[in-house]
Amino acid sequence: MVVLTKRLAIAIGLLSLWSVVECIPKTNIVNVLCNSGVYTSGDPFDISLSYILGDLEKETPTQKNYDYNNISPYPNAFAYGHAFCNLNLTSSDCKTCLRATKTALFSTCQTPRIGARSVLHDCAIRYEQYPFDD
DSSP, X not given: OHHHHHHHHHHHHHHHHHTOOOOXXXXXXXXXEEOSOBXXXXXXXXXXXXXXXXXXXXXXXXXXXXXXXXXXXOTTSOOEEEEEEOTTSOHHHHHHHHHHHHHHXXXXXXXXXXXXXEEESSEEEEEESSOOOO
């Protein structure tokens, strides 16, 4: 009886380990698109864009289904944004992946653009100067 109880405890322990799966974000670039429109330093859109990108990175990993969109609160030049992550990621890995999307976006779209989209294997970010449906 004691041997059976130990075996059962070991089997339950192994099964519980099996259900804990961690997915490291795949940050290989699928696509980066840069809007042809640009803005200059000091443009009010710069402030709105900084706000929306920070908000997307902070809030998306806390949202149900890792899917979030928002608009900047600055009426002089609104920035609209949307971000999402693969549901298999942890919240922390979603944030890591979104950071990588921003890096890919700004390394590809080197001139300040009024819109862009960065799609990695496990996450994506898009921002525009106008409302959009993704």
